Amino acid sequence: IKYIYKMRHERNRYEDVSSYIEKMLYYFKQTERILDSLEAAVEIFPEKSDMAKAIQSAISHIQEGSEENVMQNALEIIESNYPNSRIKSMHRFMLKVEENGGDCGLGIDMLLKDQNNWSDRMAEFTFAQKNSHMTILASIIMSVIVSALLLYIPDMANIDIDLSLHNLEQTASTLFICSMLLFYAHSLKKMAVDIVNDIESDNMFTEMYSNVMNYDAHKKKTGSYLFTAMITVVLFIVCWLSNNFKIFIFSIPVIVLIANLHKIRYKVQFSQVKRKISEDFPFWLLNVALLM
Numbered sequence: 001i002k003y004i005y006k007m008r009h010e011r012n013r014y015e016d017v018s019s020y021i022e023k024m025l026y027y028f029k030q031t032e033r034i035l036d037s038l039e040a041a042v043e044i045f046p047e048k049s050d051m052a053k054a055i056q057s058a059i060s061h062i063q064e065g066s067e068e069n070v071m072q073n074a075l076e077i078i079e080s081n082y083p084n085s086r087i088k089s090m091h092r093f094m095l096k097v098e099e100n101g102g103d104c105g106l107g108i109d110m111l112l113k114d115q116n117n118w119s120d121r122m123a124e125f126t127f128a129q130k131n132s133h134m135t136i137l138a139s140i141i142m143s144v145i146v147s148a149l150l151l152y153i154p155d156m157a158n159i160d161i162d163l164s165l166h167n168l169e170q171t172a173s174t175l176f177i178c179s180m181l182l183f184y185a186h187s188l189k190k191m192a193v194d195i196v197n198d199i200e201s202d203n204m205f206t207e208m209y210s211n212v213m214n215y216d217a218h219k220k221k222t223g224s225y226l227f228t229a230m231i232t233v234v235l236f237i238v239c240w241l242s243n244n245f246k247i248f249i250f251s252i253p254v255i256v257l258i259a260n261l262h263k264i265r266y267k268v269q270f271s272q273v274k275r276k277i278s279e280d281f282p283f284w285l286l287n288v289a290l291l292m
Helices: 002-031 034-044 050-064 070-081 085-100 105-156 167-191 198-213 217-242 246-250 252-259 261-291
Strands: none
Touching (some): 002 034, 002 050, 002 085, 034 070, 034 085, 050 070, 070 085, 198 261, 217 252, 217 261
């Protein structure tokens, strides 16, 4: 429940950020004044919402502050509550226009186009997130059903034994259900990410980029093969003691998968880095153009 609520909360925060950027750009194009734009933008949000409180705090700071960079400091109040690179770029652009003057139409059009592209990507992300949630939930339900059906195997084989009465089966069932619940909670935690704070995600991307660029194939392969060998030996001993090598035969595809996990992980990270660069490169060009 906690993570489901957090997912909804983060989606609401994203919608607030998206509306704030669009309305601020619209009002600033008309007035070319930050304070007037903030006063108009705050009206579209509920009075007690987090975004309205952040904007109102910025307005109060502009009206009451006396320091040299009062406008920039006021906008940083909003940025601290909503750490987002697009909000930050928009604020820097507005500060530059209000300080130096000039036609802001082209810059605003560029920011709006980037905002629309971001909204489209976030819509795809939200759709994929919902699909992943439903897929994981369906997989867990199917796993529980299949596990429950295993109890009826003795009946189908005409063996007079009730597996549900054995302590080992009861313990295994309890552990299995607990593991499924933990897996479900972990998957929800992974999906309940802060989609607004792309500044923090940039730090994660930097770490991922470093992993890809400094990837040591020999070291990773050695580690994976040693781990796989340990699992194989343990599994073989268990099958030998139980005199049942069918489990070992059926586990061969899983063993092969574990042995190649380092390759799969590298390919996933490489594709994520490549996609991130292709998505953020136009935004980087936009920031360069706005600073010229």
